[in-house]
Amino acid sequence: MRRLAKAIVLGVWLLITLFPLYWIVITSLKPKAEIFSLPIRYWPGKVTFEHYADLFSFADFGVYLLNSLLVSLVAAGAVTMIGVLGGYTLARFTFPGRGALMLAFLVTQMIPLFIALGPLYLLMSDLDLLNRLAGLMLVYVAMLVPFATIIMRGFYERIPVALEEAAQVDGASRLVAMVRVVIPVMLPGIAATFIFAFVQCWNELFLAITFIDSEDAKTIPVAMNSFITQYDIDWGSMAAATVVSVLPTLVLFAAIRRYIVEGLTAGAVKG
Amino acid sequence: MSLGSARPAFSVRKARFIALCLLPGVVFVVLFTYYPMIRGAVIAFQQYNLFDLTSTPFVGLANFRAVLAEDRFWMALRNTGTWVVVSLFFQFVLGFGLALLLRRHFRGRGLYQAWVFFPWAMSGFLIGLLWRWMFNGQFGVINDLLLRTGIIEHRIGFLATPGWAMTSVIVANVWYGVTFFAIMIMAALQSVPRELYEAADVDGASRIRQFWHVTLPHIRPTLALIVLLRIIWILNFPDLIYSMTGGGPAGSTDIITTFLIQQVIGGDYGRGGAVGMLILGLLLAFTVFYLNATRFEKAR
Structure with a gap:
């Protein structure tokens, strides 16, 4: 019981720690239209590398x-x-x-x-x-x-x-x-x-x-x-x-x- | 004990060696750290605006008076208190909890630590950006999660509402700082000699009693020092606020160090110098007060 509780607490904290990283990666892979649309998607409908390409072409x-x-x-x-x-x-x-x-x-x-x-x-x-x-x-x-x-x-x-x-x-x-x-x-x-x-x-x-x-x-x-x-x-x-x-x-x-x-x-x- | 002590004949050579080894570091620190700081202290008493450098007369305490007369300064000072105390409290409590959970070895602990400590590799600037996007009033994921779970009914403009903006930057700061406390407190916990626990076991003391009467007294001096270092560090940490809210809205997340940076970016180096001096004074006064209050020397 104690071990389970400990595992849950540690798991939740890991989730809280990693989520922002996940979120920024996901955002970077979403098409622009999807980033600024509702409802928010927790997984990109279509993965794109356009933002990475833009970085090197526009900036x-x-x-x-x-x-x-x-x-x-x-x-x-x-x-x-x-x-x-x-x-x-x-x-x-x-x-x-x-x-x-x-x-x-x-x-x-x-x-x-x-x-x-x-x-x-x-x-x-x-x-x-x-x-x-x-x-x-x-x-x-x-x-x-x-x-x-x-x-x-x-x-x-x-x-x-x-x-x-x-x-x-x-x-x-x-x-x-x-x-x-x-x-x-x-x-x-x-x-x-x-x-x-x-x-x-x-x-x-x-x-x-x-x-x-x-x-x-x-x-x-x-x-x-x-x-x-x-x-x-x-x-x-x-x-x-x-x-x-x-x-x-x-x-x-x-x-x-x-x-x-x-x-x-x-x-x-x-x- | 020095290596060369047995050979006094070489003392000139030794002195030259020492001087040569230390010279580069000393030159850098004097030229690019101490000299600018001293110049900053002088400029604090001058009228010194980047956009009018033709005359930079000494004006006594005028810069200090001007800064102290500004509402924004006092607001920044109050905000600094909130920012430091609330951030510190949650970082400490959560960090302590994490350290206790990670104290005993379990399978995968190393891997867990590697992942959970990652925020640390990020700069405050990037962390501010990350959370700025997550706290976005319209497309932010935090609004979405709170809506889905029914905790809120309407989206909140977190970073556009004064009270919420401070809460938001503190949440980001806590997320960032828990790791530091976890690491430091784990190290402190490991410094408690095993024999003390064994003795407590023999006496039949419960886990909780052991924590209060063995662990805590033993790590108290270290904790006091960690907390001091952390307070100074949080105070000197404008990066996250700078990129997350820029001190806004209406100065509601300005702390004393973001206030300083605004003065400098605005080109008023005289006032910037004065704010810098005030921060130094504050740091010094606080450190002395804190060390006295925790009686650090005696505890050690």
Whole structure:
């Protein structure tokens, strides 16, 4: 009886969780006339891919997709490298200012970057980086450096120092020891950090809409945001765009779920 | 304990290594995070409008006075309270429930978690869009379901009616946030040593008594921290509201962070800076108050 009740509750919650996803997929596959007609159909009468085709023919979705991909890959790559280096130093050395630096990084995690949206716009303008993907990349790296560094530090701390010392006794320099011995052990953590950073960049909205308004530099969220501000929302295209932009993140997050959970809880539970 | 401590002769090399490793990160954070924040704090005291940058004189507290004199600001502040408290309450209760149900291993638990945690991979912006479509007043599926089940008799313009709009964005936010609480609370539950339960079993304590007298006291400090982090996070989460209602209708779903973004998009950086400072002050005051109230340090 208890087990049945538990199964029912879990089933209902799963349904509630998945239904919106189902609904957006279904909407993206319905012909336009069917999306805006009553009664609502819970299964498309006729499946169509026209909304997906529209995205790439009417809107330059291919360009946005490529822009998002480029910005996210470069920024996530850079931030991961910076995290690998910074996290190592914070985990393995004590030096003056270490505590202050950690605090300065942690504080940025409590304060959203958009609080300085105006000044950031001015800075980008001064540096001539408005409407340029490079500008977004730089800001995204800054946005994610504290997180990447702190999480990497946590991963390093789980690796025994003896591992590196052994390599150093064999005559390897610190850097060589790090690259040859530590990094391979860390690979899953590094991959998880990279993916997490990638998804954050892929999804970022407010900075992107502030810095970018030219068609050839738009990322997916910027483009979708401009769909909204039009008088009527074309929900077919919107649904298709949502599916296209959420698909990669679903796959990536599924791959690193365990690490996200670990990373998230490590901070709070050990607190 | 540092690696190099046994070899003081290399301390210059060591210092150089440390500096080189940390430099890139520090440069980025200083240039693109701290510098803009400090500049924002300065701009808050200037007349600074994007559309007239020829003169940007210092105007003392004028921006703060202007913001505090606006009804929309106070409305946003009240809405922020509703948004945070109600969202948090349901996220916490449902998340706790889910965590308890998932605590014990059962067949398919991993798969279940993978599916049930998916909202998390989505951005607040997309979640707002998703629910905006589902709450649509005419073709929305939520209206349809409520009509079919006889809960309502006429379609409701959820996002066009002030009270309903707030309810709708909170529903979306709860849907999104339960996962987070479930994950965090599951981790906290796993941190309770098994021996404590075994001891309680020996004493003949019931499941419910064990929960109140063993589980809860043990995870209380962690819960307090999770809740604090979550409050700050929900407060700093304008994305969903932005795409779902844009703060409307008539400002009824504006929270303090969507209000800030509107100021900046409107080009008034002076006021934007002032709102930013007010948010920071609020966050800081709240955090200090909260840590004192939950006596986090002692509990730890």
